[in-house]
Amino acid sequence: xxxxxxLSITKFKFIxxxxxxxxxxxxxxxxxxxxxxxxxxxxxxxxxxxHTVHWFRRGLRLHDNPALREGLKNAKTFRCVFIIDPWFxxxxxxxxxxxxxLLQCLEDLDSNLxxxxxxxxxxxxxxxxxxxxxxxxxxxxxxxxxxxxxxxxRVRDHNITEICKELGIEVITAVSHTLYKLEKxxxxxxxxxxxxxxxxxxxxxxxxxxxxxxPPITLETVGNAKTPxxxxxxxxxxxxxxxxxxxxxxxxxxxxxxxxETEALTRLERxxxxxxxxxxxxxxxxxxxSLLASQTGLSPYLRFGCLSTRLFYYQLTDLFQKxxxxxxxxxxxxxxxxxxxxxxxxxxxPNFDKMVGNPICVQMNWDKNPEALAKWANGQxxxxxxxxxxxxxxxxxxxxxxxxxxxxxxxTRGDLWISWEEGMKIFEELLLDADWSVNAGMWMWLSxxxxxxxxxxxxxxxxxxxxxxxxxxxxxxxxxxxxxFPTRYIHEPRHAPEEVQRKAKCIIGxxxxxxxxxxxxxxRINMERIKLVYQQLTKYRGxxxxxxxxxxxxxxxxxxxxxxxxxxxxxxxxxxxxxSVNNSGDYMCRTQLVPSSPNIxxxxxxxxxxxxxxxxxxxxxNSSTADFIKPSKSMYHNMxxxxxxxxxxxxxxxxxxxxxxxxxDQPINTExxxxxxxxxxxxxxxxxxxxxxxxxxxSAEFMGYDEFVQQNNRVLQEQEIATIENVDHKINPG
Numbered sequence: 001x002x003x004x005x006x007l008s009i010t011k012f013k014f015i016x017x018x019x020x021x022x023x024x025x026x027x028x029x030x031x032x033x034x035x036x037x038x039x040x041x042x043x044x045x046x047x048x049x050x051h052t053v054h055w056f057r058r059g060l061r062l063h064d065n066p067a068l069r070e071g072l073k074n075a076k077t078f079r080c081v082f083i084i085d086p087w088f089x090x091x092x093x094x095x096x097x098x099x100x101x102l103l104q105c106l107e108d109l110d111s112n113l114x115x116x117x118x119x120x121x122x123x124x125x126x127x128x129x130x131x132x133x134x135x136x137x138x139x140x141x142x143x144x145x146x147x148x149x150x151x152x153x154r155v156r157d158h159n160i161t162e163i164c165k166e167l168g169i170e171v172i173t174a175v176s177h178t179l180y181k182l183e184k185x186x187x188x189x190x191x192x193x194x195x196x197x198x199x200x201x202x203x204x205x206x207x208x209x210x211x212x213x214x215p216p217i218t219l220e221t222v223g224n225a226k227t228p229x230x231x232x233x234x235x236x237x238x239x240x241x242x243x244x245x246x247x248x249x250x251x252x253x254x255x256x257x258x259x260x261e262t263e264a265l266t267r268l269e270r271x272x273x274x275x276x277x278x279x280x281x282x283x284x285x286x287x288x289x290s291l292l293a294s295q296t297g298l299s300p301y302l303r304f305g306c307l308s309t310r311l312f313y314y315q316l317t318d319l320f321q322k323x324x325x326x327x328x329x330x331x332x333x334x335x336x337x338x339x340x341x342x343x344x345x346x347x348x349x350p351n352f353d354k355m356v357g358n359p360i361c362v363q364m365n366w367d368k369n370p371e372a373l374a375k376w377a378n379g380q381x382x383x384x385x386x387x388x389x390x391x392x393x394x395x396x397x398x399x400x401x402x403x404x405x406x407x408x409x410x411x412t413r414g415d416l417w418i419s420w421e422e423g424m425k426i427f428e429e430l431l432l433d434a435d436w437s438v439n440a441g442m443w444m445w446l447s448x449x450x451x452x453x454x455x456x457x458x459x460x461x462x463x464x465x466x467x468x469x470x471x472x473x474x475x476x477x478x479x480x481x482x483x484x485f486p487t488r489y490i491h492e493p494r495h496a497p498e499e500v501q502r503k504a505k506c507i508i509g510x511x512x513x514x515x516x517x518x519x520x521x522x523x524r525i526n527m528e529r530i531k532l533v534y535q536q537l538t539k540y541r542g543x544x545x546x547x548x549x550x551x552x553x554x555x556x557x558x559x560x561x562x563x564x565x566x567x568x569x570x571x572x573x574x575x576x577x578x579x580s581v582n583n584s585g586d587y588m589c590r591t592q593l594v595p596s597s598p599n600i601x602x603x604x605x606x607x608x609x610x611x612x613x614x615x616x617x618x619x620x621x622n623s624s625t626a627d628f629i630k631p632s633k634s635m636y637h638n639m640x641x642x643x644x645x646x647x648x649x650x651x652x653x654x655x656x657x658x659x660x661x662x663x664x665d666q667p668i669n670t671e672x673x674x675x676x677x678x679x680x681x682x683x684x685x686x687x688x689x690x691x692x693x694x695x696x697x698x699s700a701e702f703m704g705y706d707e708f709v710q711q712n713n714r715v716l717q718e719q720e721i722a723t724i725e726n727v728d729h730k731i732n733p734g
Contacts, residue, residue, distance in 0.1 A: 052078040052142045052225070053135070055127075056120075057153070058177055059146040060105045061261040062112050064213035064308035066174035071144035072217070075225040079138060080113055081121040082106055083130060084240065095429045096247050097397035101259040105304055106239045108260025116219060118227035121237040127156060132163055138228075144172040146305070149182055149343045150436050151350040179210035179309055179340055182347045193345045195360060195451070200341045213311035256293045256396040257300055257432055264301035271296040272315055291392075291400050291474045299433035300398070302339070309336060342441035353440040355421060355449065362449045364533060366412075366419035373418055375516055376411050377426045379479070382515035384491055385465025386410050388478040395478070397432040402468070405446055409459045412447035413530055415522045420447035448530060458523050465491050481512045 052071040059065060060082075072078055110120035123130050134140070143164055148157055157173070164171045175181045185203050186193050194200040215221075230236075242249050274296065301307040313336055320333075345360070346352040355361050374380075379387035379394070389403045399407075404427075410416065411423045420443040427434045427443070444450040469475060472490030476483040482493055484504035489496035494508045494515065501507050508514060 048141060049076045049139075050074055050141055051076060051139050052144060053131075053138065053140050054078065054080045055131075055143060055145040056080060056082045056109065057145065057148065058303075058305035060109050060305050061264070061308060062109075062116075063216040063261070063265070064176055064311050065146070065217060066176055066214050067144040067146050067172055068217060069214060069221060070172050070174065071142055072222055072225055075142070075223075077138075077228060078118070078222070078225045079121055079227055080109075080118065081123050081131075081134070082109075083123045083125065083127050084245075085124070085126055093425055093429045095394075095397070096242065096249075096252065097255070097257075097430065098432055099245060099247065100242060100252075100255060101257060101300060101397065101432050102304065103239055103242065104255075104259030105261075105306055108262050108306075110239060112261065113227075116217065116222050116227075118222075119229055119233055119237070120239070121233075122239050123237065124240075127160060128163070131160060132167065135164075135167055135169060140167075140169055142170045142172065144174075146177055147173045147175045149178050149347050151347065151352070152436075154347075176308065176310070177305055178343050179313060179336065180204060180207065182344050185344050186348065193348060194341070195345065197338070197341055200344065201337070204337070204340075210310055210313060212314050213308045253395065257297075257398065259300070259304065259306065261301075261306045264298070264307035267296055267298055267301065268307060268312060268315065271298060272319055291403065291469065292477075293396055293398050297398070303433040303435050303438075309339070312336065339438055342438045345441060346437035353421070353424060353436060355419065358450075360450045361444055362533060362537070364419070364447075364449065364530070367417045369416065369418055372416050372516065373411075373422050375513075376407070376416060376418075376423075380513050381410070381461075381517075382494070382513040383410070383461040383465075383519075384472075384475045384479055384482055384493065384512075385469065386461045388469075388475045391478040393427075393430050397430060399431075404442070406459045406461065406464055408443060408446035410461055412443075413526050414458045415461070415517050415519055415526070417522075417526050417529070420444060420449055423447075453534060456527060458527070460523075461519055462491050479512070481506045 052075045054068045054071050059067075062068075068080070106120060106122060113120050123134070131143075135143075143160070145157070148154055161171050182193075184207060185200070188206060189199070189203045194203055298307060298312065302309055302312070313333065316333055349358065349360070351357040351359075355363060355366075376386070377390065377394075379390035381387055381390075386407055389399050389407050392403075393399045393407075408420070408423055411418050412420050424439055424443040427439055428436075431439070441451070445452045448454070465475070469491075470487075472482075472485070472487050475490055476485075482490060482504070484506065485493050485496060486500065486504075489500060493501070493504075493506070493512060496504070496508070498507075506512055
């Protein structure tokens with residue numbers, strides 16, 4: 001994949017790195033996880049001249065490049081190479097904007113290497129074919145490269161390392177694309193990657209802070225090392241053009257994003273100047289202006305390694321020490337950790353980008369519809385908001401974070417019911433900042449195939465667009481055919497009278513397509529589809545303790561939420577919803593006592609200890625399968641009743657034992673049980689597996705916060721909703 005071919009460098013407009021960080025970097029080399037692989041041949045020849053080759057893949061920069069720095073020590077010669085397979089370039093799933101960005105990165109890297117009296121050697125061919133030949137031609141004794149966090153890159157690097165062993169070449173690698181060494185996180189988590197963000201945070205909290213960024217490579221760093229060059233360098237090893245790679249550049253628009261380390265560091269400097277914005281960064285917000293590419297955007301540069309994640313992380317740290325900040329997962333630090341989270345989840349899973357064979361992905365019976373996929377990919381769905389996003393993506397190579405949510409939901413569980421794998425491939429082709437791990441992880445997330453199961457949250461392709469782009473300026477920019485439509489009709493032009501369409505010089509169904517699907521019907525059908533899948537997951541149980549230990553209960557591993565509705569009776573029963581908050585057995589309970597009531601009770605329960613469970617089981621009957629929970633004394637501030645007057649505390653909630661209800665059981669008055677200790681709450685054996693914004697069964701309806709605001713025509717004060725927001729963040733961070 002192109003993902004291992006992406007690397008760039010810039011002019012030396014580097015942001016100053018504090019002296020204490022330099023000292024810390026130099027004195028604690030172990031933190032950089034440099035690995036030397038030496039064969040017996042190498043040891044015997046350790047006194048020979050050192051001829052270094054540094055292999056760029058990502059990490060296209062001279063700042064924070066520990067592998068290159070190590071390779072330069074005591075080197076007599078050094079060469080920096082980047083390998084492009086011309087055949088792969090013509091057949092790969094990578095669009096012209098992404099290739100142009102990469103080539104700009106390489107040109108910038110070459111320019112910065114010239115300042116070190118060196119050049120970039122761009123090699124045409126396959127690594128396993130070209131590198132051994134060059135090693136022999138250049139008498140190479142040392143190969144250095146940045147450690148690749150992704151499975152296919154690890155396989156490639158292992159193969160090259162084995163070749164180097166045979167040739168007696170020392171191999172030095174260093175971790176610098178991620179903040180942490182991913183193996184340490186996995187080891188700390190018991191040998192497997194954390195599959196929830198909270199679990200991930202807990203693990204990294206027990207680790208040392210990420211090592212700081214190393215200073216840029218300078219002439220002083222290079223020392224006496226030379227790069228042998230000849231007059232035919234540009235012809236043999238120059239950066240190729242798009243035409244050479246087989247692209248037709250006729251009619252191509254100027255780039256919105258300029259590749260390279262120089263541009264990356266300039267943008268970082270601009271970014272950090274926006275101190276108030278950086279400090280207050282929270283949930284991704286969308287405005288008409290934010291939908292357009294920003295001059296401070298950094299995501300493509302982090303993806304190609306033009307900008308060091310560690311440099312960005314510690315520049316933010318310095319800024320946060322001076323000003324108030326939000327906290328992960330909503331802060332900018334938190335956004336970098338989300339990136340790390342997906343890298344960690346993918347690093348040992350070669351099928352992370354697939355549904356079949358992927359142990360963490362829910363298996364869905366997605367539809368195959370090439371025609372519908374093509375309409376979505378080319379911005380021809382008939383929904384202006386969706387089409388404008390996809391056209392911006394195709395033209396510029398970037399779209400806003402929440403715009404990605406909208407089009408991903410539309411393609412998968414929201415409307416078209418097409419596999420997330422197809423959407424991931426389109427993003428891989430068009431999106432500048434799409435890399436293998438994060439791209440696949442986000443598509444699984446947004447399709448509710450892994451990490452996130454709240455499938456009832458569905459983006460409406462019309463309402464969401466109206467909220468984000470109320471005047472339709474974004475739509476007019478990317479869909480010129482609709483530019484003359486009045487704002488009233490811009491989001492649903494099919495409703496415009498024929499006279500208005502003629503005046504706008506755009507007849508819907510002719511000059512712009514009609515909607516390809518009925519969103520309301522499709523989303524309802526798809527919710528039922530995915531609901532059935534999750535109902536099956538909740539019934540999964542391993543055949544025995546050893547199987548549970550080895551295979552892990554799927555519902556637990558995927559953090560499946562459990563919604564349990566009481567048996568319908570002539571008198572309305574309450575709806576009780578239990579949602580797993582963390583891996584320690586804590587639960588969030590939300591209760592509505594009558595279907596029409598706006599009152600929602602929030603309870604937080606903490607799991608009983610093993611000793612408490614044993615004590616109760618010894619004194620109880622038929623409790624072998626019971627799941628015991630109790631309120632947490634330390635979390636009583638979260639036990640609130642949400643009603644029209646605001647929030648009122650509800651104290652002294654009892655211990656409760658939850659067991660399956662049998663057919664012979666009579667309906668239970670849960671309101672009474674909440675005021676008595678050690679009583680049974682028996683949910684119906686047939687669970688209603690859903691926690692929707694509006695939850696309906698034959699006997700109960702759950703009304704969420706949005707519905708309360710709408711029906712009661714008022715917004716709660718900040719202090720009233722603080723508790724609810726805290727709870728929601730635990731359930732659905734970010």
